[in-house]
Amino acid sequence: MTKKKQSKKTVAVIGLGYVGLPLAILTAKKGYPVYGFDLDKKKVEKIKKNISPFKEEFIEERKQFLSKINASTDPTILKKADVVIVCVPTPVDEKFFPIFEPLISATELIINNRKPEQLIVIESTINPGVCEEVLLPLFQKANLVDGKDFFLAHCPERINPGKDAVSKGYNVSNIARVVGSTSKKGLLLAQNFYSSVIDAPIKAMGSIKEAEACKVVENSFRDINIAFVNELAKSFEKMDIDVKNVIEGAATKPFAFMAHFPSRGVGGHCIPVDPYYLIERARESGFDHKFLRVAREINNSMPAYTVELMHDLLNELEMPIKGTSVGVMGLSYKANVDDLRESPAVKIIEELEKKGAHVVRFDPYIPSMSDAKNLNDFLKKSDALIFVTNHKAFSSVDAKTFKKFGIRAIVDGVNSLDKEKIKKLGIKYKGIGRR
Numbered sequence: 001m002t003k004k005k006q007s008k009k010t011v012a013v014i015g016l017g018y019v020g021l022p023l024a025i026l027t028a029k030k031g032y033p034v035y036g037f038d039l040d041k042k043k044v045e046k047i048k049k050n051i052s053p054f055k056e057e058f059i060e061e062r063k064q065f066l067s068k069i070n071a072s073t074d075p076t077i078l079k080k081a082d083v084v085i086v087c088v089p090t091p092v093d094e095k096f097f098p099i100f101e102p103l104i105s106a107t108e109l110i111i112n113n114r115k116p117e118q119l120i121v122i123e124s125t126i127n128p129g130v131c132e133e134v135l136l137p138l139f140q141k142a143n144l145v146d147g148k149d150f151f152l153a154h155c156p157e158r159i160n161p162g163k164d165a166v167s168k169g170y171n172v173s174n175i176a177r178v179v180g181s182t183s184k185k186g187l188l189l190a191q192n193f194y195s196s197v198i199d200a201p202i203k204a205m206g207s208i209k210e211a212e213a214c215k216v217v218e219n220s221f222r223d224i225n226i227a228f229v230n231e232l233a234k235s236f237e238k239m240d241i242d243v244k245n246v247i248e249g250a251a252t253k254p255f256a257f258m259a260h261f262p263s264r265g266v267g268g269h270c271i272p273v274d275p276y277y278l279i280e281r282a283r284e285s286g287f288d289h290k291f292l293r294v295a296r297e298i299n300n301s302m303p304a305y306t307v308e309l310m311h312d313l314l315n316e317l318e319m320p321i322k323g324t325s326v327g328v329m330g331l332s333y334k335a336n337v338d339d340l341r342e343s344p345a346v347k348i349i350e351e352l353e354k355k356g357a358h359v360v361r362f363d364p365y366i367p368s369m370s371d372a373k374n375l376n377d378f379l380k381k382s383d384a385l386i387f388v389t390n391h392k393a394f395s396s397v398d399a400k401t402f403k404k405f406g407i408r409a410i411v412d413g414v415n416s417l418d419k420e421k422i423k424k425l426g427i428k429y430k431g432i433g434r435r
């Protein structure tokens with residue numbers, strides 16, 4: 001599809017977080033006049049001073065565009081926009097039901113500060129049906145007609161936080177997207193807009209529901225594949241087969257296999273959450289996603305399983321877990337980000353404390369949660385370790401360092417330590433599905 005040069009419409013992004021801020025920067029970089037709305041005054045002030053409110057490679061490398069975003073906490077800026085993009089969180093409650101309040105209040109801001117014939121794109125992750133069943137009724141209540149007074153579309157975000165995204169070269173500017181709409185014109189407007197800012201294919205879906213379903217399917221796919229290897233890890237641990245080696249062996253097959261790796265658990269605000277959107281919505285239509293539920297149960301069991309491995313190692317050393325100082329090395333849910341959302345570390349700490357262990361926490365990305373001022377101080381305070389997050393900052397730590405600080409036992413929650421070297425130095429070692 002030829003990239004139609006868009007007359008420079010004015011764009012407003014609601015929600016300047018991991019998803020919204022990179023998109024606002026990209027849109028500004030492409031020459032659009034961009035407004036950014038966020039409820040968080042501090043965040044807006046930082047952006048106005050060309051400071052990124054959080055660590056994100058993509059933003060760090062394009063900080064000069066921060067000042068091009070007219071960031072504000074005043075919703076009346078939305079009246080200036082021809083295109084409004086909603087990038088607000090859609091978390092789940094303790095029963096894993098999606099919480100739509102942020103999305104509903106963003107929609108109400110749009111309704112109360114509108115410009116005729118706006119394209120309104122929801123990027124937040126939502127389950128199939130939310131646009132038509134939750135959002136459209138809000139417009140109808142205000143006597144606004146979709147496809148005439150405004151054009152509603154959905155383009156699920158595909159942000160990939162953390163260094164690994166940059167190392168793979170993916171970022172908001174070059175990841176293909178899908179778009180869906182409730183009207184033909186809305187679909188065209190959305191596809192043209194995203195084609196003008198993203199250098200990758202923009203696939204038009206047959207309906208807005210299909211676009212909503214794509215995201216939850218993508219992330220449920222990842223969750224079930226991680227559950228598969230987590231179950232393998234538990235099985236192979238009993239057969240003394242190194243599951244990491246087996247997965248790497250299977251991955252030499254150049255087709256029909258996609259490597260995932262077992263770990264201490266699945267964290268973040270996407271993967272462990274999105275399958276519940278599908279499970280709950282399908283339940284309302286009378287379908288039970290047994291397979292997705294079982295995969296969630298397997299992944300949710302991994303933090304406790306990891307602590308059991310540590311308990312086993314301490315028993316082998318005849319060291320009661322009660323009173324032993326167990327270091328939790330890394331708190332964030334994945335490497336090189338400062339994000340605790342759904343992090344397995346939180347559950348690992350709970351399980352250790354339930355067993356009476358003395359927990360020492362350390363994460364260079366989250367100093368406020370750390371019980372040690374630096375890595376050496378952390379290792380000094382620990383008798384045993386659970387390695388939770390393989391931050392780049394930890395890559396310099398080797399088996400000799402652990403030995404030097406008298407570490408007796410290590411559970412490698414991300415299977416990324418050199419098990420042979422560690423065992424050779426007489427330190428007890430268990431990985432997730434590898435000994």
Ligand code: SAJ
Pocket residue numbers: 157158159160161164218219222226259260261262263264265266267268269270271333334
């Ligand atoms: N994890 C495993 N084993 C794996 C992969 C991940 O245990 O093989 C764990 C991670 O440690 C983490 C959790 O799962 O705790 C989620 O990891 P993730 O790599 O999926 O990271 P996220 O949550 O940042 O996922 C995002 C998602 N992107 C979007 O939703 C737009 C996801 O779809 C991407 O596949 C993922 O980034 C990515 O590939 O990095």
